[in-house]
Amino acid sequence: MAEAALSNLDTADPTPQLSVNSRPELDKDAIQGRIGEIMVENAHSTGRPLDPRSAWSGLSQAERDAAYDNNAAVGNSAALIAERNEASSRLRSTLKSHLDLPYGQRPNNKIDLYPAARPEAPCLVFLHGGYWQRNSRELFAMLVEGIAAHGWSVAIPGYSLAPEVSLTDIVAEIPRALDWLAANGASYGVAGPVVLSGWSAGAHLVAMALDHPSVRAGLAISGVYELAPIRDTGLNNALKLTDEEVAALSPLRLPVTPKRLDIAYGSNELPALVCDSIDLHEKRLAARASGKLIPVEGADHFTILGELRRPNGVLVDAVRRLLD
Numbered sequence: 001m002a003e004a005a006l007s008n009l010d011t012a013d014p015t016p017q018l019s020v021n022s023r024p025e026l027d028k029d030a031i032q033g034r035i036g037e038i039m040v041e042n043a044h045s046t047g048r049p050l051d052p053r054s055a056w057s058g059l060s061q062a063e064r065d066a067a068y069d070n071n072a073a074v075g076n077s078a079a080l081i082a083e084r085n086e087a088s089s090r091l092r093s094t095l096k097s098h099l100d101l102p103y104g105q106r107p108n109n110k111i112d113l114y115p116a117a118r119p120e121a122p123c124l125v126f127l128h129g130g131y132w133q134r135n136s137r138e139l140f141a142m143l144v145e146g147i148a149a150h151g152w153s154v155a156i157p158g159y160s161l162a163p164e165v166s167l168t169d170i171v172a173e174i175p176r177a178l179d180w181l182a183a184n185g186a187s188y189g190v191a192g193p194v195v196l197s198g199w200s201a202g203a204h205l206v207a208m209a210l211d212h213p214s215v216r217a218g219l220a221i222s223g224v225y226e227l228a229p230i231r232d233t234g235l236n237n238a239l240k241l242t243d244e245e246v247a248a249l250s251p252l253r254l255p256v257t258p259k260r261l262d263i264a265y266g267s268n269e270l271p272a273l274v275c276d277s278i279d280l281h282e283k284r285l286a287a288r289a290s291g292k293l294i295p296v297e298g299a300d301h302f303t304i305l306g307e308l309r310r311p312n313g314v315l316v317d318a319v320r321r322l323l324d
Contacts, residue, residue, distance in 0.1 A: 007010055011149050032273065048278055049271035053229050065233045067272050069133075070200075070225075070301040080302040085139050089260075092141035095148075098188045103180035104173060106160045111177055112137055112323035114144045114154040115189035122192045122323055123153040125181065125215075129200025129222075132170055133238040135164040153190045159205070162238040167227075167245055174209040178245035178281055182214040195322050197303060203263075207280065210259050217260040217322035221308070221315065222269060222301055225251040227274040248301055252279055256287035263291065266299030273301070293316055 015059050044230045047108050052059065052067045059067070071077045092099070098113040124147045128140045136157040145152045157177035178194070185191055196218045198206040203223025210218045224230065247253060261284065265277040281293040296304050296314055307313035 001018065013213050019148065023079060026235055049274055051275040052271055053275075056229060056232070061232075064229070067270060068230070068233050068235060070270060070273075073270050074300045074302055077302055078130055082208045084142055084302075084305070088139050088143040090143075092138060092143060094142055095141065098192050101180075101188070102176045103157065106165070106173070108136070108158040108160045109176070110137070110140070110171060111155055111157040111180065113185070113188050113190050114141075114148060114156075116151050116153040116192075117153065118149065119152050119186060119189045119191045121308075123181075123185070123190050123194050124156055124319055125155045125157065125178070125196050126159065127174065127196070127198030127202030127205045128160070128200070129202045130161070130240075131224075131235050132167055132201045132204075133235070144304065146311055146313055146316045150316070150320060152319075153192060155185070155190060156171045157181075163240065167239055167241060171205065171208050171249055174205050175212050178209065178212045178214050184206070185285070193323060195220065195319055197319065198307070200301070201310075204251065207261070208249065209256075210257040210261055215259065217262075219262045219264065219315065219319055220275055220277075220280075221264045222266065222304055223263075223276065223280075224273060226253070229272070252276070255320070256284050256289045258287070258289050260291065260322060261291040262294055264294035264296060264304065264315060264318065266301060266304040268298060269304075270298040318321070 056064065066072060074190065076277065092112070095114055098115070100110045103109050103111050126140060126143055128135050128137055137156040140156055140179070148154060157174070159173045159177070161219045163169070181190065181194070183243055193216045194214050196206050196209060196212070196215045197220070198204075199221040200223060203220035204225060206218045207223065207225060208234055209215065227246045231237065263277050263281045265274050278293065279320070280289065284291055294314065296307055301308065304315075307315040308319070
């Protein structure tokens with residue numbers, strides 16, 4: 001777990017927002033087709049698509065934006081987002097829960113807890129996506145039922161968003177949420193071992209917080225692990241990434257945390273996200289860190305969450321095996 005104009009990978013508002021560098025006269029289908037052509041022309045025999053960033057300097061601004069525009073890449077993304085949001089609203093109001101618990105001082109520093117019947121049951125902590133500038137914890141309550149069917153608790157922290165805060169600030173908030181859960185979770189019936197998971201931008205935050213002492217293992221889904229190209233897209237209008245942040249907050253540039261981390265992506269995801277997932281897994285393999293690479297066949301950036309939503313989903317099974 002957006003703009004020239006990304007409609008955001010997982011925004012609840014499908015209306016595009018144009019950046020100063022966008023080219024609205026270009027056909028989005030044509031742009032996505034161009035990205036696809038690059039994939040076909042240069043695909044590796046291993047099944048890895050060509051990373052469009054390998055030809056980055058030759059791409060137009062609109063093509064660079066399209067390389068990260070998950071909404072445009074998934075034709076029915078607006079309907080998928082609307083269904084997700086409706087289901088989350090319904091379940092958030094009906095599931096056993098403790099909602100809006102503050103873990104910090106900023107407005108979004110709140111966490112929702114969905115305790116299992118047993119306080120000592122494992123807890124899945126899920127970090128939402130939105131390119132660090134969209135969405136909220138309330139929109140992902142629909143994920144609770146998948147792992148809860150197996151007797152797990154679930155915790156969903158919110159976090160501050162750009163441009164109100166920097167990515168440095170956002171990354172620092174996740175350990176604070178985990179600190180709060182470790183200190184206070186038992187009071188709300190959540191006292192078991194923690195598996196940290198996230199989707200899209202949330203997957204990046206998982207990789208950054210995997211070293212927290214309360215985290216036993218992680219599952220990163222459809223993430224972005226190299227930040228430099230983001231500065232060349234409309235996403236950076238809000239993020240305003242610095243050289244220091246690219247160096248310090250790109251998991252592909254950082255030492256490997258030896259805890260187990262499974263890395264999942266959909267086979268129909270944008271190539272940049274697929275390549276980041278494969279590259280992070282290979283970096284971890286080279287460092288002898290444990291974890292599986294989980295390509296979910298036929299899934300795109302949005303439908304992959306169905307595998308964490310269904311009790312028999314591939315990613316639900318992956319989460320459960322992380323504590324084996």
